[in-house]
Amino acid sequence: MHPFDIKTVVFAKHAQHVVLIHFPIALFIIGVLFDFLAQWKTQRLLAAAAYYNLLVAAIATIPVVLTGILAWQWELEGQKLKGILLMHLVMGCVSSVLIWVVWLIHRRTRRKQEEVLPGYRLPIEAVAVVIVTLTGHLGGFLSGVNGPG
């Protein structure tokens, strides 16, 4: 199939989840990195870059969660999950919620026009990065990146 052929997109099934997942992971990790740098260097520009990266990361979780759940319902007919698949599902949902929580903390500060972001966001962001990384690792393990071909 040609990569720009509409059939490739339609018939890719859960492969869409595997492709889309890279967007929130990359945007969130870079967003957190910018936020830590903004805190350290006290630069508004870095804080703004962090905010917009976190915003797009949060939006990108929506199609990712949807395609993941659809893959479970269509490919596995919604059967009761266990083991790595269950861990991946639970950690994926927790990751998405944490990404939204982090963005909402930033959003709240902006709406209130407060100068300083709350300090408690930093440990939340650090924990979120760890959980996102672990979820991605499990997903990579499941998708067979270590397998032949």
Added chain:
Amino acid sequence: MRRSVSIAGLAAALVLGTLGFGTGQKSYVASAQEKTSTMEVKIDNFSFGPVELTVPVGTTVTWTNRDDIPHTVVSTDKVFKSKVLDTDEKFSYTFSKAGTYPYFCSIHPKMTGKVIVQ
């Protein structure tokens, strides 16, 4: 002279044995003695082994997941479909009609195999 002949014979046997072993991994034809018995397909390292299995009508094929990753066994023509198989879990299906049954893993669609029922 006799010694060199026996070494050559041993080498030939080794080469033939290795070749036979190698081809046996890709496809397998059940012998007459194995008729109506259970044949096994091993799932390991993201592949089905043997990839192609030829069996007589009435044979029960059992897939065993020897991989660390969950897999499924799904017939392309929707003839059979397993649940998610974790490590060491099995799925069996008895082939009562002759034909070719291609199948794949729905979690890893690149993993494919085929059962030929004669």
